[in-house]
Amino acid sequence: MLRAIESCANTNRWHRHAGPVTLFCAGLMACVLLAPPLAAGPLIGIAAGLAAVAGAGVPGRLFLGAMLVPLGFLLTSALALCVTLGFDHGVTIGLSAAGAATALRAGLRAAGALAVTLCFACTVPAAAWIALLRRAGTPEALLDLLMLVHRTLFVLDETRASMVRALDNRLGFATKRLMLRSAAQAMALLFLRSLDRAARLERGLAARGYVDRLPVLPPDSAASPLGWTLAAGVPMLLGGVAFGLARAIGA
Amino acid sequence: MTLLDAIGLRYAWPGTEAAAARAPGQRREALAGASLAVRPGVRLALLGGNGSGKSTLLLHLNGTLRPASGEVRWQGQPIDYSRRGLAALRQAVALVFQDPDDQLFAGTLAQDVSFGPLNLGLDPAEVARRVAAALAAVGLEALGALPPHMLSHGQRKRAAIAGALAMRPAMLVLDEPTAGLDPAGIDILLDHLDALHAQGMTVVFSTHDLLLARHWADEVAVLHQGRVIAHGGAAAVLDDAPVIAAAGLRPRRFADGRRPVSSPSWPGVSRPSTPHRRSADGRDTPGHDELAAPDGAAAAPLRRERPPHG
Structure with a gap:
């Protein structure tokens, strides 16, 4: 999933328009956080999904697949909010109407925010948003760290995949007990490999002239006035609709 | 006149002393007095088996490692290990690592290639020109906007070389450049290196591929146990059988062009089609030696199956 999202972010139709897309996603996020959640959650979630899939060309299956696991967490948390515990006459467990309403509001808001985050992750390459952060004046050391962490994630993911394949080929995942043991071994080994990787990368960068900074050119970008206008206008319009809808349904 | 001289280099990796103390066969020093002279414009292959010290020696050539004793001279002057001197x-002297993931770090190839030139303090317009030229030199101009992890291993190798080329070095040092590449990938890489060499660039590369050294290098240096034991014209060194054998560069079983007489026996593995024999001490041994002709020639002529229909 990590690789699929990364690949999509670097190849989607909007990948060279990081500035307007970031503004668009920031606008949607502001809407979902500020507008009443019963209207804004579903509305912004659907808008973000449509923008990613129909606008940027993100595969629908990827978008929905990436939403599934976080939605599972959301559902679990929402269910916990619906339950009330009482200790007046021993321990009593019951359903709470107020808790359910809170769960619904929080769940819808979080689901909308999740869709916006995913829209951003699938459409803006990491190099582009790091460049935007640089322009925004984020400290260089933090950006260097971000860049290294992003790259290392994928290098380690390749290592993890090959380790898991190697363990699997020697029946390391044949039973539940073996699965636990193999997973623990793989994690321990991955930790050691990550240290080794870091040392080798440091050597590699030193050989290329690294001293204390990782300067890189900003990636090529393209943005039209129409793109900027849409990126600012659509979230404002959706925000207005969300407030209107909320008033209409009395939320 | 030499471009670069490594003179009597000695170096031990941290922690190897403890390993050597526990394992008597383990060498303490990765380099034990290695010396190497690199002439300008030459293609020099550094040959040696695993653990011979090739990579360690290459890391000394651009000051990434500093020797415990001995010195490296660039154009006759000892290396200045100060920050400015190393820059x-x-x-x-640009170094390309065996594993491209050891040096590719940025979000896109173009960004990664720009790292070296920006470290030189060049202005962004000049850096952008160098990045485009370096990516074009290795045939990756169309992939500059992609992150390294979306490329194949061969493409990553070439991206690493582009990162070195963007520094416009006089000497390119490559650690096992063909490792992990298929023949087509090797061809592409060597085509690009040929073009660079034709422009006058000195190329030093490590390998244990005798064929590559014979057909591509002008000079060959053989490294064994942390020392250069031979250095000269490619044909002369590679035809020196004792040197090649001493460096462990030709598998023993292929050394005289004969088939192996016996195969090692693995615990728990048997070959049902091969008769087993019981030795005098009662142990079963596979009888593969029966398959080999007494003079070591192929036991049976190659047989081709007749097609089922005509």
Whole structure:
């Protein structure tokens, strides 16, 4: 999933328009956080999904697949909010109407925010948003760290995949007990490999002239006035609709 | 006149002393007095088996490692290990690692290639020109906007070389450049290196591929147990059978062009089609030696199956 999202972010139709897309996603996020959640959650979630899939060309299956696991967490948390515990006459467990309403509001808001985050992750390459952060004046050391962490994630993911394949080929995942043991071994080994990787990368960068900074050119970008206008206008319009809808349904 | 001289280099990796103390066969020093002279414009292959010290020696050539004793001279002058001195040296001597993931770090290839030139303090317009030229030189101009992890291993190798080329070095040092590449990938890589060499670039590369050294290098240096034991014209060194054998560069079983007489027996593995024999001490041994002709020639002529229909 990590690789699929990364690949999509670097190849989607909007990948060279990081500035307007970031503004668009920031606008949607502001809407979902500020507008009443019963209207804004579903509305912004659907808008973000449509923008990613129909606008940027993100595969629908990827978008929905990436939403599934976080939605599972959301559902679990929402269910916990619906339950009330009482200790007046021993321990009593019951359903709470107020808790359910809170769960619904929080769940819808979080689901909308999740869709916006995913829209951003699938459409803006990491190099582009790091460049935007640089322009925004984020400290260089933090950006260097971000860049290294992003790259290392994928290098380690390749290592993890090959380790898991190697363990699997020697029946390391044949039973539940073996699965636990193999997973623990793989994690321990991955930790050691990550240290080794870091040392080798440091050597590699030193050989290329690294001293204390990782300067890189900003990636090529393209943005039209129409793109900027849409990126600012659509979230404002959706925000207005969300407030209107909320008033209409009395939320 | 030499471009670079490594003279009597000695170096031990941290922690190897403890390993050597526990394992008597383990060498303590990765380099034990290695010396190497690199002439300008030459293609020099550094040959040696695993653990012979090839990579360690290459890391000394641009000051990434500093020897415990001995010295490296660039254009006749000892390397200046100060921050400014190393920056100047690394502009002149660019190193490409065996594993491209050891040096690719940025979000896109173009960004990664721009790292070296920006470290030289060049202005962004000049850096952008160098990035485009370096990516074009290795045939990756169309992939500059992609992150390294979306490329194949061969493409990553070429991306790493582009990162070195963007520094406009006088000497390119490559650690096992063909490792992990298929023949087509090797061809592509060597085509690009040929073009660079034709422009006058000195190329030093490590390998244990005798064929590559014979057909591509002008000179060959053989490294064994941390020392250069031979250095000269490619044909002369590679035809020196004792040197090649001493460096462990030709598998023993292929050394005389004969088939192996016996195969090692693995615990728990048997070959049902091969008769087993019981030795005098009662142990079963596979009888593969029966398959080999007494003079070591192929036991049976190659047989081709007749097609089922005509």
